[in-house]
Amino acid sequence: MKTTALLAVSLAFSVAAAEAQEVTLRAVTAFAEKTQFSRNFERFIDKVNADGKGLVKINYIGGPRAMPPFEVGNAVRTKVVDIANVTGAFYTNLMPEADAFKLFSKPMSEQRKDGTWTFINQLHNQKLNAHYLARQFHNVPFHIYLTKKIDKLDFTGLKIRVTPVYKDIVEALNGTTVTTPPGEVYTALERGVVDGYGWPITGIFDLGWEKVTKYRMDPAFYSVEVNVLVNQDVWKGLTDAQRKVLDDAALWLEGLDSENVAAIAAERDKQAKAGIETIAFGAADAKSFVAKANEVAWASVIKRSPENGAKLRALAGN
Numbered sequence: 001m002k003t004t005a006l007l008a009v010s011l012a013f014s015v016a017a018a019e020a021q022e023v024t025l026r027a028v029t030a031f032a033e034k035t036q037f038s039r040n041f042e043r044f045i046d047k048v049n050a051d052g053k054g055l056v057k058i059n060y061i062g063g064p065r066a067m068p069p070f071e072v073g074n075a076v077r078t079k080v081v082d083i084a085n086v087t088g089a090f091y092t093n094l095m096p097e098a099d100a101f102k103l104f105s106k107p108m109s110e111q112r113k114d115g116t117w118t119f120i121n122q123l124h125n126q127k128l129n130a131h132y133l134a135r136q137f138h139n140v141p142f143h144i145y146l147t148k149k150i151d152k153l154d155f156t157g158l159k160i161r162v163t164p165v166y167k168d169i170v171e172a173l174n175g176t177t178v179t180t181p182p183g184e185v186y187t188a189l190e191r192g193v194v195d196g197y198g199w200p201i202t203g204i205f206d207l208g209w210e211k212v213t214k215y216r217m218d219p220a221f222y223s224v225e226v227n228v229l230v231n232q233d234v235w236k237g238l239t240d241a242q243r244k245v246l247d248d249a250a251l252w253l254e255g256l257d258s259e260n261v262a263a264i265a266a267e268r269d270k271q272a273k274a275g276i277e278t279i280a281f282g283a284a285d286a287k288s289f290v291a292k293a294n295e296v297a298w299a300s301v302i303k304r305s306p307e308n309g310a311k312l313r314a315l316a317g318n
């Protein structure tokens, strides 16, 4: 009897201790829920909630319906949320260097070894009060999509929806830029407010944009970056065991990038079947476009942040 009672008491204590140790993190995503650039983060949340039972739990608040995309970076900084899925392009106001992340196309396994992750993490620590937990989609490029045909690399007379990702290159080709979050792209196209938009090779079907898209301009350029950030005070307050659950899930999440190769091939096919024509230029023009895109992007980052910009360029090696 005595032993059983003691056992029960000690069991009750250990359950209480485990419960006291479980932390709940509030999460948002800068992309619409269940769409291309939120989906893997949602799988990450499921994994953390399964693997982290009793240690760490993520409470998924949602996407742009809960918080405007361009405010997500600041919400992490001020601990309005604890963890977020967001591209650096949406927080260049707080960290101009974030505009350079699209110029890193090395796999994260390399970036974690060669000092890139460490430096980018430091930037997040300093400017966003955040821990840089993971980066996704390094092998997914961007394109410019159009409703009007062009026959040379020149956007004169065209209005293009941009984010900081595409702004410099569109302006370098004489286009007029209109910055909007993804949620406003469809309406802007439908109303003729813009004649095209920048977006990755994947994801245009999620919000029905194929209905208002006629052309995809090739070649592809840059690399998508969507990051998982954790408020730095929250990160520091976690136990080693809690951090390990998140770190392990982060590496797993980065590993999902291997799925992108097949996804990209399928998406090109799907776009063609939806009647989206490719506008392709000759090999020399394509090469000069990509070179120009890289050049204007680096120039813009280095102008805004000379020292860090130069360091980033050395790390990117391009």
Ligand code: 173
Residues within 6 Å of the ligand: 037, 087, 089, 162, 163, 164, 165, 181, 182, 198, 199, 200, 224, 225, 226
């Ligand atoms: O076009 C965008 O909204 C944008 O900048 C972006 C960045 C990463 C993934 C998808 C879109």
